[in-house]
Structure formats: structure tokens, C-alpha cells
Amino acid sequence: MADRLVCRECHRVQESVETDSCQSCGSTSLTEDWAGYVVITHPEESEIAAEMGVTEPGQYALKVR
Template sequence: MAGDRLACRECHAVVEPDEDTCPICGSTSLTEDWAGYVIVGHPDESQIAEEMEVNKPGKYALKVR
């Protein structure tokens, strides 16, 4: 876990601890139980983004429990 940030259980976006909903997908299912993250700048050019099914730039957790 990186600091006290949260991760979305639906899309794996990393969000600030004061967020109630995910800014990427709108889910309210957020957790403190996550590990590692990747920053995606250009999802249309990223193999990792393709593997993770990410289509918006941002920070994404690699493992969410």
C-alpha cells in the first residue's frame, strides 16, 4: 500500500483517501488493501494498459484485494 491512498476494486485506479467514489469509473468500492502501482500516461500506446484493460491515464494498483 502506498501511503494512505485507496484503490478502486473495480478498475484498480489509485485515489486519494478523502475520495468517496472512483474518479475513473464512479465505483464506491474502494479499499486500503492493495499493492504496487503503475502510472499510465498514454493508455492507447501501452501494453500494460491493454493487459489491465485501462483506457484512461492515471495511477492504477497492480494488486487489489
């Protein structure tokens, strides 16, 4: 998991580290400095997704530095 990148803007964990931009929001601000993650499968029913502002299913970092 340490080799995965996370978007500083939307906190989405990137499945492929071969690209230099976020697959979700397009931001180029990616980092390896993050901690914890949550898997959101049904964002429309999730209180955590609402709190994080997540609208798409996926893996999201809880803390991004």
C-alpha cells in the first residue's frame, strides 16, 4: 500500500501509479504521504461519504499531508 499515490484534492487512492494525475478529478497534486483509508461502495447512502464530500465509489485516504 505504501507505493500507492493519493490525490491531495479529492483524497482518492490511485489504482495505477503510472500516471501523474488523479483518475477521478484530474489534479496533478499527488502524494505518497497519507494515512488510513476507507472503501466507499454506496456514497449516496454513506454518512462518511457525505462528510468527506465523496460522490463516487472507491478507496479514499482519511489523512493526506
